[in-house]
Amino acid sequence: MRRFQLYDSLSRSTRLFVPITPPRVGLFVCGLTPYADAHIGHARTAVTFDVVARALRRWGYRVFYVQNVTNLDDHMIERGGQEGTEPLLLAERKFAAYRASMARLGVSSVDLYPFATDYVPEILAQTKALVEKGFAYPSDGSVYYEVAKFANYGKLSGQRREEQRPGTRVETEPGKRAPEDFVIWKAAHPGEPSWESPWGPGRPGWHIEDTAITLRLMGDRYDLHGGGLELKFPHHEGEIALAEATTGSAPLVNYWMHAGLLTLKGEKMAKSLGNVVGLEETLDRFGPDTLRFFYLNAHYRSPLDFEEGKSLEEAREAYGRLSLPLERIREELRTGGAAREGSELPEELSAEAEALPGRLDDALAIDFNTREAIALLFGWVSRLGELAPRWEELSGGALDALESPYRWAKQVLGLFADPEGGSDVDLSPLVEVALAARKRARARGDFAEADRIREELRAAGVLVEDEGERSRWRLAPAGDA
RNA sequence: GCCAAGGUGGCAGAAUGGUUAAUGCGACGGACUGCAGAUCCGUUUCCUGGGGGUUCGAUUCCCUCCCUUGGCUCCA
Numbered sequence: 112m113r114r115f116q117l118y119d120s121l122s123r124s125t126r127l128f129v130p131i132t133p134p135r136v137g138l139f140v141c142g143l144t145p146y147a148d149a150h151i152g153h154a155r156t157a158v159t160f161d162v163v164a165r166a167l168r169r170w171g172y173r174v175f176y177v178q179n180v181t182n183l184d185d186h187m188i189e190r191g192g193q194e195g196t197e198p199l200l201l202a203e204r205k206f207a208a209y210r211a212s213m214a215r216l217g218v219s220s221v222d223l224y225p226f227a228t229d230y231v232p233e234i235l236a237q238t239k240a241l242v243e244k245g246f247a248y249p250s251d252g253s254v255y256y257e258v259a260k261f262a263n264y265g266k267l268s269g270q271r272r273e274e275q276r277p278g279t280r281v282e283t284e285p286g287k288r289a290p291e292d293f294v295i296w297k298a299a300h301p302g303e304p305s306w307e308s309p310w311g312p313g314r315p316g317w318h319i320e321d322t323a324i325t326l327r328l329m330g331d332r333y334d335l336h337g338g339g340l341e342l343k344f345p346h347h348e349g350e351i352a353l354a355e356a357t358t359g360s361a362p363l364v365n366y367w368m369h370a371g372l373l374t375l376k377g378e379k380m381a382k383s384l385g386n387v388v389g390l391e392e393t394l395d396r397f398g399p400d401t402l403r404f405f406y407l408n409a410h411y412r413s414p415l416d417f418e419e420g421k422s423l424e425e426a427r428e429a430y431g432r433l434s435l436p437l438e439r440i441r442e443e444l445r446t447g448g449a450a451r452e453g454s455e456l457p458e459e460l461s462a463e464a465e466a467l468p469g470r471l472d473d474a475l476a477i478d479f480n481t482r483e484a485i486a487l488l489f490g491w492v493s494r495l496g497e498l499a500p501r502w503e504e505l506s507g508g509a510l511d512a513l514e515s516p517y518r519w520a521k522q523v524l525g526l527f528a529d530p531e532g533g534s535d536v537d538l539s540p541l542v543e544v545a546l547a548a549r550k551r552a553r554a555r556g557d558f559a560e561a562d563r564i565r566e567e568l569r570a571a572g573v574l575v576e577d578e579g580e581r582s583r584w585r586l587a588p589a590g591d592a
Numbered sequence: 593g594c595c596a597a598g599g600u601g602g603c604a605g606a607a608u609g610g611u612u613a614a615u616g617c618g619a620c621g622g623a624c625u626g627c628a629g630a631u632c633c634g635u636u637u638c639c640u641g642g643g644g645g646u647u648c649g650a651u652u653c654c655c656u657c658c659c660u661u662g663g664c665u666c667c668a
Binding site: 149269345346418422 | 632667
């Protein structure tokens with residue numbers, strides 16, 4: 112197992128990671144409430160922790176990665192009512208769409224997506240325990256957590272409840288003893304999905320579902336908890352209060368990771384603000400690799416601003432430069448290069464190819480610095496550029512060595528996956544016909560005709576590039592021009 | 593008001609108690625090309641929010657102020 116450091120938001124410091132029971136690592140990330148389509152802010156968090164899990168697995172840890180699904184809450188009920196759908200069915204439908212988007216994005220590392228309502232027995236048991244221990248009290252069919260009873264409340268967020276402004280959004284619900292108390296079991300209104308309980312029919316509150324799930328799946332204490340920065344308070348604070356009060360064991364989590372928010376023109380992207388950019392639509396326009404590159408090109412804790420017409424266009428250019436040599440390598444390997452007995456790499460370059468994956472691991476081993484890793488990959492591309500004219504002479508072993516840093520990036524960053532879907536039709540014969548005609552035109556000096564063919568192919572999404580007599584072609588990268 | 597995360601070149605965005613502060617995008621010049629594209633070489637000198645302090649040396653550590661964003665019980 113490789114040693115690495117990560118920034119822990121609870122201690123506010125970068126710490127060496129030590130699992131509770133190596134090599135196992137429990138990773139829990141707050142998932143989604145699937146009442147609407149996912150946007151590119153959700154996807155940033157998903158990609159962030161996907162890379163965390165991928166890196167840990169590469170480094171020899173056995174990661175159990177759980178991401179919960181809040182499939183029933185006020186939003187789900189409200190949206191279900193608007194659409195005339197049972198909230199739980201709506202959740203299933205939206206969640207299926209989310210899974211499909213994640214698959215497109217290459218987010219493949221999650222082991223389990225538990226649904227909140229599948230843990231109602233655990234939630235009820237925990238609620239009962241909290242009432243018995245005096246941390247929670249029933250009121251009008253609901254059960255509230257009494258924040259004042261938990262001495263450590265605020266240790267994650269630094270919030271102290273007496274310093275908080277009684278904001279307009281703090282509903283002073285009649286049943287609460289104090290405004291900061293939060294509901295863990297909510298009395299159901301007629302017609303809402305509900306479960307029987309000692310306090311009457313009801314359904315789970317928000318914060319408790321995560322702890323009920325993790326106490327069941329991960330035990331009283333586990334290694335890593337992640338989520339978007341906006342969840343730090345009150346949600347994660349609430350989780351600590353609930354779990355540690357229930358078990359008497361602390362800390363619930365050894366390392367807290369919070370991903371920076373994606374902003375749009377400097378403002379947080381959020382469903383409630385209506386300034387969202389849809390994930391599916393973005394994947395359609397730019398493809399998964401460009402989007403992943405955009406995220407990973409910044410540190411996961413930094414705020415990342417999305418600018419329409421600029422951010423992904425720039426990412427596409429940069430990513431294109433990164434991936435072009437790989438396309439050449441793969442082409443050589445595909446067309447017989449793999450078994451070729453050609454020239455070997457210069458010793459220096461060969462040594463660099465061998466050392467690079469380790470250096471890439473080093474970069475990620477300090478709080479998952481994906482930007483540093485990408486900078487190293489660009490350095491590699493520069494070296495490959497110097498070699499460009501002689502690729503077709505290289506041996507299979509040399510080509511394999513040139514590809515190895517890309518394999519690292521594919522495994523850990525999830526970049527350079529094989530092209531998504533692609534066309535079912537192999538275009539090459541058609542393109543070759545056009546290129547043959549262009550070659551004849553060039554041979555007889557009819558450059559106007561040659562340029563016309565090149566331009567028409569470009570309009571059709573095929574880029575033609577000459578190398579002396581020979582012409583290469585490739586598909587234009589996804590994205591609006 | 594309180595809490596948290598940020599403020600680095602034209603733009604995006606890393607890093608570090610110490611030679612020229614990565615890398616990319618863009619721009620400009622050159623090589624190559626019929627022209628492009630891709631690639632290579634070069635340029636883009638004056639870039640670390642303001643003010644104090646510690647230090648031989650601060651962008652980095654400390655204090656303070658300013659600004660931006662997020663949170664303060666809906667949120668990735």
